[in-house]
Amino acid sequence: MLNASLKELAGLLATKQVSSVELTRFLLDRIARLNPTYNAFVTVREETSLAQARSADERRARGEAHLLTGIPVAQKDIFCAKGWPTTCGSRMLSNFVAPYDAEIIRRFDAAGVVNLGKTNMDEFAMGSSNETSFFGPVRNPWDPGAVPGGSSGGSAAAVAARLAPAATGTDTGGSIRQPAALCGISGIKPTYGVVSRFGMIAFASSLDQAGPMAKSAEDLALLLGIMGGFDPRDSTSLERPEEDYSRGLTVPLAGLRIGLPRQYFAEGVNADVVRVIEEALTEFRRLGCETVEIDLPNTRLSIPVYYVLAPAEASSNLARYDGVRYGYRTPQYADLMDMYEKTRAEGFGAEVKRRILIGTYVLSHGYYDAYYLQAQKLRRLIARDFSEAFKTCDVIMGPTSPTTAFNLGEKSGDPVQMYLSDIFTIAVNLAGLPGLSLPVGFGDRGHPVGLQIIGNYFAEARMLNVAYQYQQVTDWHKRTPPGLEV
Amino acid sequence: MSLRLEDVHRIARLARVAVSEEEATLVLGHLNDIFGLIEEMQAVNTTGIEPMSHAQDVVLRLRPDIVSEGDQHELFQSVAPQVEAGLYLVPKVIE
Numbered sequence: 070m071l072n073a074s075l076k077e078l079a080g081l082l083a084t085k086q087v088s089s090v091e092l093t094r095f096l097l098d099r100i101a102r103l104n105p106t107y108n109a110f111v112t113v114r115e116e117t118s119l120a121q122a123r124s125a126d127e128r129r130a131r132g133e134a135h136l137l138t139g140i141p142v143a144q145k146d147i148f149c150a151k152g153w154p155t156t157c158g159s160r161m162l163s164n165f166v167a168p169y170d171a172e173i174i175r176r177f178d179a180a181g182v183v184n185l186g187k188t189n190m191d192e193f194a195m196g197s198s199n200e201t202s203f204f205g206p207v208r209n210p211w212d213p214g215a216v217p218g219g220s221s222g223g224s225a226a227a228v229a230a231r232l233a234p235a236a237t238g239t240d241t242g243g244s245i246r247q248p249a250a251l252c253g254i255s256g257i258k259p260t261y262g263v264v265s266r267f268g269m270i271a272f273a274s275s276l277d278q279a280g281p282m283a284k285s286a287e288d289l290a291l292l293l294g295i296m297g298g299f300d301p302r303d304s305t306s307l308e309r310p311e312e313d314y315s316r317g318l319t320v321p322l323a324g325l326r327i328g329l330p331r332q333y334f335a336e337g338v339n340a341d342v343v344r345v346i347e348e349a350l351t352e353f354r355r356l357g358c359e360t361v362e363i364d365l366p367n368t369r370l371s372i373p374v375y376y377v378l379a380p381a382e383a384s385s386n387l388a389r390y391d392g393v394r395y396g397y398r399t400p401q402y403a404d405l406m407d408m409y410e411k412t413r414a415e416g417f418g419a420e421v422k423r424r425i426l427i428g429t430y431v432l433s434h435g436y437y438d439a440y441y442l443q444a445q446k447l448r449r450l451i452a453r454d455f456s457e458a459f460k461t462c463d464v465i466m467g468p469t470s471p472t473t474a475f476n477l478g479e480k481s482g483d484p485v486q487m488y489l490s491d492i493f494t495i496a497v498n499l500a501g502l503p504g505l506s507l508p509v510g511f512g513d514r515g516h517p518v519g520l521q522i523i524g525n526y527f528a529e530a531r532m533l534n535v536a537y538q539y540q541q542v543t544d545w546h547k548r549t550p551p552g553l554e555v
Numbered sequence: 556m557s558l559r560l561e562d563v564h565r566i567a568r569l570a571r572v573a574v575s576e577e578e579a580t581l582v583l584g585h586l587n588d589i590f591g592l593i594e595e596m597q598a599v600n601t602t603g604i605e606p607m608s609h610a611q612d613v614v615l616r617l618r619p620d621i622v623s624e625g626d627q628h629e630l631f632q633s634v635a636p637q638v639e640a641g642l643y644l645v646p647k648v649i650e
Binding site: 484 | 558562563566567568569570571572573574582585586588589590591592593594595596597599601604605606607608609610611613615616618627630631633634635636637643645646647648
């Protein structure tokens with residue numbers, strides 16, 4: 070049951086071989102047993118989850134079930150869920166109980182999906198290793214001495230350790246794709262505007278996008294079908310018809326043109342990662358795909374551009390945490406200014422404060438043109454690189470991350486080294502394009518390697534088709550970490 | 556470009572984040588490393604390039620000017636640090 074696809078689980082529920090209550094109970098017990106090792110969940114509320122499972126079973130009995138009714142899904146702790154602690158991995162929100170539901174939570178509820186618990190994450194989604202969480206780091210199920218990636222590290226580890234059949238994530242610069250790669254699971258960041266940001270705690274609003282994390286492309290397609298869609302409460306939600314992302318999964322790949330960016334196979338990418346990616350590309354060629362070399366000349370610039378734009382937006386978004394309306398307030402203060410400054414000094418961790426300071430500086434008087442405006446202009450050049458590339462290919466492929474999972478503590482003292490690990494994912498957010506990571510093998514230390522598929526705007530169904538076809542002829546997505554064999 | 560210690564204090568003040576002398580020194584080192592990375596983008600000539608503020612070139616939607624949310628005053632204030640008679644309490648700002 071642990072390695073079953075969502076469709077298989079749905080089949081078991083539909084034929085009454087298992088009830089949602091039994092399935093949920095089984096996973097909650099597994100979480101209780103294994104979570105102390107991985108720290109993937111920060112909140113579990115057994116009674117609430119089981120009550121949801123009971124109503125899912127009743128709904129099924131009434132014949133009103135959606136395909137995924139009764140299936141438990143873990144939620145990244147960045148999504149407000151009414152009555153649930155919603156901490157965003159921060160001390161600042163460690164006492165915050167959400168008074169309303171995020172749109173994606175509402176959508177999952179409407180489909181009868183059970184909320185299995187809230188997953189650990191880098192504080193305010195700022196990090197690539199899950200080490201900035203106020204609730205402690207998450208451990209990679211493939212190697213407990215290694216990081217799971219971040220910021221959606223808890224979600225990735227939960228799926229990899231088979232604590233949850235699927236989970237949600239958010240991706241501002243790679244936070245779904247990089248942890249998916251490092252934990253050997255599949256994850257997709259949709260086109261900006263496809264999934265509502267309502268009730269999702271904001272980091273960098275022009276880049277933030279939510280998406281599903283699961284074992285396979287087939288599962289991702291089902292989950293994205295629930296998560297995606299127009300929401301009038303998010304001003305950047307796109308008014309597009311609802312989509313069936315599973316519709317094209319079985320289309321053969323013959324004739325697909327895969328673009329390989331020169332810059333994604335250059336210096337700085339570990340040799341074991343390149344080797345595994347090359348093997349995956351050989352498999353795609355066997356499936357009838359052609360590969361063409363392409364150029365994304367501004368790839369290198371995506372890191373500086375991102376580290377101006379994202380902190381600038383974050384410094385503005387995080388101004389709301391002032392100890393007045395919700396969240397943490399320092400216990401001792403002299404006056405209002407002192408209360409603000411101490412509340413924020415104590416409530417935020419080092420990485421969040423660093424980014425607030427960068428953002429405040431680049432937006433401050435006299436520096437706006439040199440930093441913020443220049444970065445916005447370069448953002449356009451980066452987006453143009455992709456539109457040029459898509460004239461000669463259908464999808465782009467390369468490594469999701471230049472390395473496999475690194476050790477806990479290895480990069481946490483050096484922000485620049487940490488930032489560089491997102492070199493291949495960041496440009497996709499800047500352009501607003503969809504990106505998917507799928508497991509394609511293992512590097513030298515037995516750590517998973519992720520292949521990134523980048524598609525043109527709204528090409529999610531096509532990308533899922535590409536990943537699905539690969540997963541029909543390989544079994545990397547079915548492998549489980551040592552000691553967790555199922 | 557290189558930031559100085561007084562810049563860190565000035566930015567921290569603007570951002571309403573208290574920093575001790577000890578922290579400021581550590582933060583200064585990190586910020587200078589990060590700005591070293593950021594400076595790479597100054598070398599590119601971007602004359603005539605339109606800034607891109609958003610991934611999709613869409614116009615913000617307007618909605619009818621009608622009440623869409625019910626009164627949830629008490630619910631929303633239930634998570635506030637200090638509330639009295641429906642008001643958020645902060646230290647005295649006016650004598």
